[in-house]
Amino acid sequence: MAYSQLAIVGGTVVNDDWSGPASVFVQGRRIARLAAATDPVPEGIPVIDASGRLVLPGGVDPHTHIQMSLGDYTTRDGYREATTAAVWGGTTTVVDFAIPRPGERPLDAVRQRQAAATEGVCDAALHACVVEWDDTVPEQLRQIAALGIRTVKLFTTYRDVVMADPATVVNVMRTLQELGGMAYVHAESNHLIEHDQQRAVERGQIDAAGHASSRSELAEVTAVREVLSAARSLGAPVYFVHQSTPAAIDEVRRARSEGVRAYTETCPHYLALDDQHYAGDSPELFVCCPPLRSPATVSDVVARALAGDVDTIGSDHCCYDRTQKWTDRSDVRVMPNGLPGVETRLPVIFTELVQRRGMPVERFVAITSANPARLNGIYPQKGVIAPGSDADLILIDPTERRTVSATDLHMATDYSPYEGRELAGWASTVIVGGTVVLDDGVFADNPLPGRALVSQPLP
Incomplete structure (x- = not known):
């Protein structure tokens, strides 16, 4: 589902250099701001409750x-x-x-x-x-x-x-x-x-x-x-x-x-x-x-x-x-x-x-x-939860585990090399460009089309 604004609250936000309780506010396709977990959400903004989950x-x-x-x-x-x-x-x-x-x-x-x-x-x-x-x-x-x-x-x-x-x-x-x-x-x-x-x-x-x-x-x-x-x-x-x-x-x-x-x-x-x-x-x-x-x-x-x-x-x-x-x-x-x-x-x-x-x-x-x-010249557009970055976010419940079965996966093949393995780290909610594309096992009917990214010169 696409929202003009969105708030993800109650979770533990994780970047590669820090982690902690925080709220993430999304405006359109981008992250607008991060706020303290105790800050109130302005009235009228849809909320995703990330309690007990990692926000990555x-x-x-x-x-x-x-x-x-x-x-x-x-x-x-x-x-x-x-x-x-x-x-x-x-x-x-x-x-x-x-x-x-x-x-x-x-x-x-x-x-x-x-x-x-x-x-x-x-x-x-x-x-x-x-x-x-x-x-x-x-x-x-x-x-x-x-x-x-x-x-x-x-x-x-x-x-x-x-x-x-x-x-x-x-x-x-x-x-x-x-x-x-x-x-x-x-x-x-x-x-x-x-x-x-x-x-x-x-x-x-x-x-x-x-x-x-x-x-x-x-x-x-x-x-x-x-x-x-x-x-x-x-x-x-x-x-x-x-x-x-x-x-x-x-x-x-x-x-x-x-x-x-x-x-x-x-x-x-x-x-x-x-x-x-x-x-x-x-x-x-x-x-x-x-x-x-x-x-x-x-x-x-x-x-x-x-x-x-x-x-x-x-x-x-x-x-x-x-x-x-x-x-x-x-x-x-x-x-x-x-x-x-x-x-x-x-x-x-x-x-x-x-x-x-x-x-x-x-x-x-x-x-x-x-x-x-x-290393592909697309940071900080991608790869970080920060103001101005694309609102690409995943929510993971670290306690949830699923057993791999090719019939439950979505790749265009009929097998997985991990068949029968119990794995953690599955995303329960996925937000792509500010749009909730996957939530609790339901995939959006009409997600926004992907874009060909432009890479910047590498350092």
Whole structure:
């Protein structure tokens, strides 16, 4: 329901740098002011009673793949489906990737994706993507920046599909420096992966059950070191997506201590799932890149998240269904890689890090909302409850727990890797741009359309 004014009272407001009892007043699409919990609400303003609940800035998911086509497979969701699922899970801003199709220019891929963003029910930012460098790319990147996109995805793997060679990586990073931008890097060493995969073929273990050994931890940390060397030499910032190993995270931490502006993202599945799932009845449902790691590695990644060495947690949402995952399960080199997770991102993180291991809820807000907004150039429009910021708010009852069932979720797939798990951290009320879109299990019939966000130069 849309109101011209709204007050959220009785709850505990949480930002990444403070929390406490307060009232939040909304005017139109924005937060008008915060007030002491004891201050009266002016007559005539609708009130949401948040007693017993946490009032958080809406989640910002820095890593989603919506209607993505790679190889022979396309994910099942468009912007409407993906953002609806996101809102049900407490995420009110998604950041998608404009990955060029073969022969398509990065600039054209960006324009197409920005137009699609208005089909969603929450706002969307965007990462561009460069696969191959040529003389036209600098001007394309300048035009992309003028469209409000400052981050560019680079893959160091997937030869002949989206892989950028080392020279392209360096050239993009250098050009982005001039534009106030930053490279977002999928860092796995391709020659090591191809070696791992050839050995898996020789062992007869290139199927989904053998996925863990087809992309080694060494491949990840080697690529991270190489990209960090370039960033250090150029003085350029760099962000590593979906880091799954403690060694890779440690490399980023060391580089940052030396003055490199380097950032780590991990994902819920690298904190809550492990490679034992590849020994189960449906290993194909857990095939993602990088693979799920050993229980010991998962424990070490969790420890680094708790220690503050992880900057953001993105879902890496890839909404394939069971049939797609099943069809080519005999060869992980061609089957679709990725897990659906935009809806379960916040509950998995809240359960694993806040409830089970005592992470302060302020830190939870930092890694799920404030930091993703900062590192995408959309803070303080997003990621904080403050006057002038967008009125994207979620209310969470920390005592409420729900058991995950794919039939109860809203992603355009028929499975969840967290099926049967009991999770906390579900949003009971979600406000997007001042409009109550979700409340007590009821989703608004006609929410406002999402907007394509304009990113500011990164510091």
